Amino acid sequence: MPARLSASADHTRFDGRRVELLLPVREGGVLHGSLLLRAHYDALPRLLDYLAILGIVTLASLILAALVAQRLQRTITEPIVAIAGVAREVVQTRNYGLRAPRMTRDEVGALVEAFNDMLAELGGQAEALQKADRRKDEFLATLAHELRNPLAPIMTALAILARPDTDRATLLRMVDMMQRQMQHLVRLIDDLMEVSRITTGRLTLRIEKLDLVAVVRAAVEGTAPLLLARQHALQADWPAPIWLLGDRTRLVQVFANLLSNAAKYTEPGGRIAVDFITQPGSVAVQVSDNGIGIAPERQADMFEMFTRIDNAASGVHAGLGVGLAVARQLVAMHEGQLLLRSAGLGQGSVFTVLLPRPAGDHVEAPPAPVAAPAPLPSRRRERPERAGEPLSVLVADDNVDFADSLAAVLQGEGYRVRVAHDGQQALQLAREALPDVGLFDIGMPGLDGFQLARAVRAEPGGATCMLAAITGWGQQADRQRAREAGFDEHLVKPVDMQAVLGLLATA
Structure with missing residues (x-):
C-alpha cells in the first residue's frame, strides 16, 4: 500500500x-x-477495444448479409429471372412447350409451377386456335367450292339462254337445270343458318309424343331417291311402335342425315341396315353400312363442324361437313347420344342414336309443348272490290336487279307494279297512291322495311294493304319483328316465285 x-x-x-x-x-x-x-x-486502449469489437461485428454482419443475399439469389432472384427469360422466349418464338426450372419447394417454387401450368394452358389454347383457324380456312375453301359448283352450270345456262337460236326445248331444260342448282344453293345457305341457330342456342324443339319407328320410316322415305339412285339394299326389321318424347321434324332430320351419309359413302349396290334396340329407359337406333369406313384417327373429329370425308369416286357431293355436327347437337338436345363405330377404312360404319324413353309404352305428352310459330295475324280489312281492275303492287328493295326482275315477272302476270329502291321513295309512292300489296325488303338504307311497314299502316286506309316482307333475314326473331311491325307475311330470299304469285292470288 x-x-x-x-x-x-x-x-x-x-x-x-x-x-x-x-x-x-x-x-x-x-x-x-x-x-x-x-x-x-486510459481512454485510448478502451476506444481501440471498442473499435475492434465493432469491426468484428461489422465483418460478421457483412458475411451474414452475403450469405443471405446468396441464398435469396438462389431461391428468389434466379427463378424470377428464369421466368422472365422463358416468357420472353415464348413471346418471340411462340413455343409454348418451354418451361421454367423449379429450383425450390417453397412459395417461389409454387410460383414457377403456376407459371408452367399457365404456359401449358396457353399452349393448349393456341393449338385449339390454330386448329380452328385451319378449319376456318378449310371451310372457306369448301364453301367457295360448293358455291362454284352450282354457279358454273348457271353461268353456262345463262350463256345458252342469251343465244337467239336456242330452241324452246333447250330453254326449258336450262331453266329446269337452273332451278335445281338454285335449290342446291338454298340448301347450302340453310345448312349454314342451321349451324348458326344451334351454336347460338336459338334453336328450340317442339316436344311431343311420337312413334320413333314412324320417324325413322319418314327419314327412309325422304332418302329413298338417293338410295334407289345408288342401288343400295336397305334392310330393316320394323318393330312395334316405340313411343317417346321428342321433336318429330328434328329427329327425322337426324336419321335422314345418317341414311344420306351411308348412301353417299357406300359404293353403289351396297347394304344399309337399320336396327332398333330397346332397353329399359332407352332405345337405340343403329344405321350401319358396308361402305368406305372411317380411319381410327379421323373418328374423333367426325362430329366437329366442317369435317368432311372425301369420296370423289362416289360422284356425290360431300357438302359443307356440318351434317353430323348438327345431328349430334340435335340428339344432345333430346338428352341422347350419337355414337360412331368403324373398324377402319373399307370396313363400313355404324352410327348409333341413343335416346331416353320411359319404361314401357306409357309416355305422357309434356304439359306445355313448344308451339309452332303462329302464322302472321292478318291486319287487313276486306279490300274494296274493283271489277276488272288488276291489283296494284309496290315493290321496295335496294337490290335494283331483284326489284326490277320481280316487277317484270309480276307485270307479266297482269299486275300493276311500281318499284322503289329505298324506303323513303317507297313511302312517297305509297302516300301518292296506296297499293293493294306491298312487297318490302327489310334491310334498306335510311328507312328500313320495318319502319316503312309501320308508316304505311299509319296512312289512311293502310290497314287494308297486304304487306309481305321479302328479305334475307329468316330467323324466328326476324319473323317476330316483322309481325310486330305490321307485316302479314314473311318470305325469305331467294323467294319461290310461285309462293309470291300464290300470295297475290289471296290478296
Missing part, C-alpha cells in the same frame, strides 16, 4: 490516468484492515 494513503481513513486519488480508492474495514470500532481499489483510466 502506498505510504501516502492512510489506512485509518477513506482516501481517493486521481492523477488523470489512474484512480485509487482506500477504504478501511472496521468492526465494533476495531480496525481490521483496509480495501484498496486501483483502476487505470
Whole structure:
C-alpha cells in the first residue's frame, strides 16, 4: 500500500490516468484492515477495444448479409429471372412447350409451377386456335367450292339462254337445270343458318309424343331417291311402335342425315341396315353400312363442324361437313347420344342414336309443348272490290336487279307494279297512291322495311294493304319483328316465285 494513503481513513486519488480508492474495514470500532481499489483510466486502449469489437461485428454482419443475399439469389432472384427469360422466349418464338426450372419447394417454387401450368394452358389454347383457324380456312375453301359448283352450270345456262337460236326445248331444260342448282344453293345457305341457330342456342324443339319407328320410316322415305339412285339394299326389321318424347321434324332430320351419309359413302349396290334396340329407359337406333369406313384417327373429329370425308369416286357431293355436327347437337338436345363405330377404312360404319324413353309404352305428352310459330295475324280489312281492275303492287328493295326482275315477272302476270329502291321513295309512292300489296325488303338504307311497314299502316286506309316482307333475314326473331311491325307475311330470299304469285292470288 502506498505510504501516502492512510489506512485509518477513506482516501481517493486521481492523477488523470489512474484512480485509487482506500477504504478501511472496521468492526465494533476495531480496525481490521483496509480495501484498496486501483483502476487505470486510459481512454485510448478502451476506444481501440471498442473499435475492434465493432469491426468484428461489422465483418460478421457483412458475411451474414452475403450469405443471405446468396441464398435469396438462389431461391428468389434466379427463378424470377428464369421466368422472365422463358416468357420472353415464348413471346418471340411462340413455343409454348418451354418451361421454367423449379429450383425450390417453397412459395417461389409454387410460383414457377403456376407459371408452367399457365404456359401449358396457353399452349393448349393456341393449338385449339390454330386448329380452328385451319378449319376456318378449310371451310372457306369448301364453301367457295360448293358455291362454284352450282354457279358454273348457271353461268353456262345463262350463256345458252342469251343465244337467239336456242330452241324452246333447250330453254326449258336450262331453266329446269337452273332451278335445281338454285335449290342446291338454298340448301347450302340453310345448312349454314342451321349451324348458326344451334351454336347460338336459338334453336328450340317442339316436344311431343311420337312413334320413333314412324320417324325413322319418314327419314327412309325422304332418302329413298338417293338410295334407289345408288342401288343400295336397305334392310330393316320394323318393330312395334316405340313411343317417346321428342321433336318429330328434328329427329327425322337426324336419321335422314345418317341414311344420306351411308348412301353417299357406300359404293353403289351396297347394304344399309337399320336396327332398333330397346332397353329399359332407352332405345337405340343403329344405321350401319358396308361402305368406305372411317380411319381410327379421323373418328374423333367426325362430329366437329366442317369435317368432311372425301369420296370423289362416289360422284356425290360431300357438302359443307356440318351434317353430323348438327345431328349430334340435335340428339344432345333430346338428352341422347350419337355414337360412331368403324373398324377402319373399307370396313363400313355404324352410327348409333341413343335416346331416353320411359319404361314401357306409357309416355305422357309434356304439359306445355313448344308451339309452332303462329302464322302472321292478318291486319287487313276486306279490300274494296274493283271489277276488272288488276291489283296494284309496290315493290321496295335496294337490290335494283331483284326489284326490277320481280316487277317484270309480276307485270307479266297482269299486275300493276311500281318499284322503289329505298324506303323513303317507297313511302312517297305509297302516300301518292296506296297499293293493294306491298312487297318490302327489310334491310334498306335510311328507312328500313320495318319502319316503312309501320308508316304505311299509319296512312289512311293502310290497314287494308297486304304487306309481305321479302328479305334475307329468316330467323324466328326476324319473323317476330316483322309481325310486330305490321307485316302479314314473311318470305325469305331467294323467294319461290310461285309462293309470291300464290300470295297475290289471296290478296
